[in-house]
Amino acid sequence: MSAVMPHTTMNDKPLLSVEHLTMRFGGLVANNDVSFEARAGEITALIGPNGAGKTTLFNCVTGFYTPTVGRLTLRHPQGKEFLLERMPGYRIAQLAGVARTFQNIRLFSGMSVLENLIVAQHNKLMRASGFAIAGLLGLPGFRKAEHEAVELAKYWLDRVRLTEFADWEAGNLPYGAQRRLEIARAMCTEPVLLCLDEPAAGLNPRESGELAEILTFIRDVRTPQGHRTGVLLIEHDMSVVMRISDHVVVLDYGRKISDGDPEHVKNDPAVIRAYLGEDEDEALPPEVAADLNLAQKGA
Amino acid sequence: MTTPSHAQSHPHYHINGKRPGVGPGVNWAATIKDAGLAAFVALLLTVPLVGLRTVDRPTGLGIEARPEEVIASIVLVFFGRLGLGLIRQGMALPVLILALVCAGVGLVLPMPTQVLRLVLVLGGGVIALRAAMTVATGRSKLSQADRDKRMDRIAAKVQHASRYIGPVAVVFAAILPMTPLADRMLLDIGILLLTYIMLGWGLNIVVGLAGLLDLGYVAFYAVGAYSYALLAHYFGLSFWVCLPLAGLLAACSGVLLGFPVLRLRGDYFAIVTLGFGEIIRIILVNWYQFTGGPNGISGIPRPSFFGIADFSRTPAEGMAAFHELFGLEFSPLHRIVFLYYLILALALVVNLFTLRVRKLPLGRAWEALREDDIACASLGINRTNMKLAAFAIAAMFGGFAGSFFATRQGFISPESFTFIESAIILAIVVLGGMGSQIGVVVATLLVIGLPEAFRELADYRMLAFGAGMVVIMLWRPRGLLAHRDPTILLHGGKTPAATGAAK
Numbered sequence: 001m002s003a004v005m006p007h008t009t010m011n012d013k014p015l016l017s018v019e020h021l022t023m024r025f026g027g028l029v030a031n032n033d034v035s036f037e038a039r040a041g042e043i044t045a046l047i048g049p050n051g052a053g054k055t056t057l058f059n060c061v062t063g064f065y066t067p068t069v070g071r072l073t074l075r076h077p078q079g080k081e082f083l084l085e086r087m088p089g090y091r092i093a094q095l096a097g098v099a100r101t102f103q104n105i106r107l108f109s110g111m112s113v114l115e116n117l118i119v120a121q122h123n124k125l126m127r128a129s130g131f132a133i134a135g136l137l138g139l140p141g142f143r144k145a146e147h148e149a150v151e152l153a154k155y156w157l158d159r160v161r162l163t164e165f166a167d168w169e170a171g172n173l174p175y176g177a178q179r180r181l182e183i184a185r186a187m188c189t190e191p192v193l194l195c196l197d198e199p200a201a202g203l204n205p206r207e208s209g210e211l212a213e214i215l216t217f218i219r220d221v222r223t224p225q226g227h228r229t230g231v232l233l234i235e236h237d238m239s240v241v242m243r244i245s246d247h248v249v250v251l252d253y254g255r256k257i258s259d260g261d262p263e264h265v266k267n268d269p270a271v272i273r274a275y276l277g278e279d280e281d282e283a284l285p286p287e288v289a290a291d292l293n294l295a296q297k298g299a
Numbered sequence: 300m301t302t303p304s305h306a307q308s309h310p311h312y313h314i315n316g317k318r319p320g321v322g323p324g325v326n327w328a329a330t331i332k333d334a335g336l337a338a339f340v341a342l343l344l345t346v347p348l349v350g351l352r353t354v355d356r357p358t359g360l361g362i363e364a365r366p367e368e369v370i371a372s373i374v375l376v377f378f379g380r381l382g383l384g385l386i387r388q389g390m391a392l393p394v395l396i397l398a399l400v401c402a403g404v405g406l407v408l409p410m411p412t413q414v415l416r417l418v419l420v421l422g423g424g425v426i427a428l429r430a431a432m433t434v435a436t437g438r439s440k441l442s443q444a445d446r447d448k449r450m451d452r453i454a455a456k457v458q459h460a461s462r463y464i465g466p467v468a469v470v471f472a473a474i475l476p477m478t479p480l481a482d483r484m485l486l487d488i489g490i491l492l493l494t495y496i497m498l499g500w501g502l503n504i505v506v507g508l509a510g511l512l513d514l515g516y517v518a519f520y521a522v523g524a525y526s527y528a529l530l531a532h533y534f535g536l537s538f539w540v541c542l543p544l545a546g547l548l549a550a551c552s553g554v555l556l557g558f559p560v561l562r563l564r565g566d567y568f569a570i571v572t573l574g575f576g577e578i579i580r581i582i583l584v585n586w587y588q589f590t591g592g593p594n595g596i597s598g599i600p601r602p603s604f605f606g607i608a609d610f611s612r613t614p615a616e617g618m619a620a621f622h623e624l625f626g627l628e629f630s631p632l633h634r635i636v637f638l639y640y641l642i643l644a645l646a647l648v649v650n651l652f653t654l655r656v657r658k659l660p661l662g663r664a665w666e667a668l669r670e671d672d673i674a675c676a677s678l679g680i681n682r683t684n685m686k687l688a689a690f691a692i693a694a695m696f697g698g699f700a701g702s703f704f705a706t707r708q709g710f711i712s713p714e715s716f717t718f719i720e721s722a723i724i725l726a727i728v729v730l731g732g733m734g735s736q737i738g739v740v741v742a743t744l745l746v747i748g749l750p751e752a753f754r755e756l757a758d759y760r761m762l763a764f765g766a767g768m769v770v771i772m773l774w775r776p777r778g779l780l781a782h783r784d785p786t787i788l789l790h791g792g793k794t795p796a797a798t799g800a801a802k
Contacts, residue, residue, distance in 0.1 A: 094679030
């Protein structure tokens with residue numbers, strides 16, 4: 001599959017390397033020695049049954065949790081490297097350029113759609129406004145920066161087809177539009193890696209088709225700096241995953257059980273076992289099976 | 300009265316009863332039974348609580364029975380409950396008239412006992428109020444949601460109109476001291492109102508914009524007041540030097556409090572700020588050698604006219620007298636007018652700051668923090684710094700207001716900085732509608748202005764104040780003028796999509 005994708009640049013170093021990531025909560029092991037890579041200009045899907053540890057892994061990558069063991073390396077196209085596990089949460093978004101959306105939508109629902117996208121460009125604008133001092137005095141530098149911020153917001157509003165709703169209160173948007181707005185907001189931070197936690201949840205087939213379009217656009221378009229954005233995606237909707245992802249990582253009970261292109265993963269027996277349950281004879285250790293047989297005979 | 304079987308023959312009484320005006324018939328038996336039951340409960344409660352009273356007799360502690368009061372309260376409960384039941388069954392108008400007559404009779408005609416008068420006036424008044432509410436809402440055929448929407452529209456209109464109301468109000472406030480109306484009392488009330496408006500606007504930055512419930516705002520007010528008082532007392536610094544210093548010190552105390560506290564959220568945060576407010580007050584009371592303890596600090600110097608002229612008849616050395624400088628007749632009112640303009644200017648500075656900062660990344664980040672803290676972190680916003688900034692800036696404005704308070708009073712003591720002050724300022728912000736600048740002004744007029752205006756009613760004004768708060772919280776839980784306009788528009792508010800935003 002990857003052979004027919006001309007945009008994948010296999011020779012480059014990966015954008016994100018997850019190495020031996022383990023996350024424990026007390027006695028519970030949510031992620032157990034997970035390693036994988038995600039590349040710029042690719043959609044890497046993270047799938048697995050409920051409770052497989054997908055969201056925990058996401059929270060480690062985006063700095064909401066600090067992993068117990070393991071290394072998370074993010075390589076910028078310019079060659080800068082960031083060790084994400086050593087950075088406080090907001091720094092990962094601010095410096096390393098990792099943006100995310102949430103499983104249960106987290107918009108600034110009392111603020112307008114446009115304001116949501118402007119807040120996403122906070123750090124850039126804060127510098128331009130001289131940490132509010134130049135802005136309070138009304139200096140022109142800030143007005144120019146704000147104009148540029150609005151232009152970027154307009155660009156993404158247009159991409160997610162929310163331009164006409166720009167002045168609506170974000171909380172009043174329909175559900176599907178809120179999902180799209182959250183993606184636009186994440187993109188307004190100009191990330192190198194976009195992490196999406198179940199973006200198709202609760203969408204109807206038409207909406208998830210539109211979502212797939214937006215995601216492939218994000219993957220394929222080059223940023224003004226000339227690099228491509230990597231997309232890390234948690235998703236349960238297999239039709240979306242199989243259609244758009246270039247690389248699929250499967251987790252089960254916190255472990256990685258399969259890794260490869262969608263075609264490979266679809267036919268991997270370990271994945272089928274995890275999703276559909278195990279064949280009885282295959283699954284049970286021989287002594288247990290023997291016991292069961294005895295018991296059945298006895299009855 | 301009634302029999303159980305009779306009541307059972309109307310099993311749908313409660314369902315019908317909850318809808319005013321559904322059926323014209325009134326279920327008298329069930330209503331009277333209900334009222335009787337309530338009266339019985341009242342009997343059980345009032346006999347021990349109201350009916351018996353301990354009195355100090357020469358022979359020792361004795362118990363005195365008070366049957367009159369017990370009977371009065373039972374009658375009150377019976378007719379009150381009866382009235383409520385009838386209101387629910389669509390008899391609001393007759394009940395209203397009857398209750399008003401009762402209250403009127405109680406007020407006007409001579410009564411054999413005070414208790415009877417109280418029963419008539421109080422009971423009649425409360426029932427009349429309730430009936431009036433039902434009549435009013437029943438007439439307009441509006442549901443609670445419709446009423447909310449209508450109030451929202453009014454709030455939006457006021458917000459839009461504030462573009463014109465604001466300057467008019469400022470001009471009015473500015474020319475007020477020049478009108479013949481301006482006497483000592485009016486100016487004093489004006490200064491008081493403006494002080495609370497300034498504090499409300501200051502607290503609005505923390506509570507309304509950043510969404511941090513601060514129950515100890517008065518601490519910064521106290522820090523500002525004591526900064527000026529102590530600096531003037533020990534170093535003889537003038538008001539104009541101390542004003543920025545007091546703001547700076549209050550801001551520092553804000554940062555100092557903020558660092559450990561900002562990791563807490565919601566209720567825990569509120570409790571710690573409450574504690575901080577008390578800590579400051581207790582330090583002021585107990586550090587006797589430095590702050591004068593409960594005696595406070597007196598003889599705080601009055602402000603000069605920007606360090607040029609003094610307002611007293613015989614100015615200190617090196618100062619001109621204000622009235623001589625401007626060739627006016629000496630009047631003690633000059634100082635009051637000057638103080639009035641001073642606090643007006645300070646309050647307007649706070650207002651301008653808030654209006655501007657809302658359109659800056661700092662203000663937008665505050666509002667975003669109020670909406671969703673976690674999403675902010677995911678966008679790379681340094682939450683701690685943003686919250687500290689909100690805290691420090693609001694504290695600074697509180698400090699300015701505090702040093703103004705000190706110089707106006709000429710005397711301060713810890714008594715002025717109790718929790719009730721924090722609560723009043725917070726009530727102003729919440730009642731006005733969080734984040735609404737004009738809401739703060741309206742709420743200040745209600746919360747501070749009305750009790751001042753009705754000072755003759757003495758203790759009853761606090762009762763009315765409490766009742767008013769309850770009514771507003773029932774009808775407008777988000778505050779009177781809670782309406783937020785976007786700080787930036789893409790379509791300039793002209794497209795139908797913007798105006799019809801799902802309202």
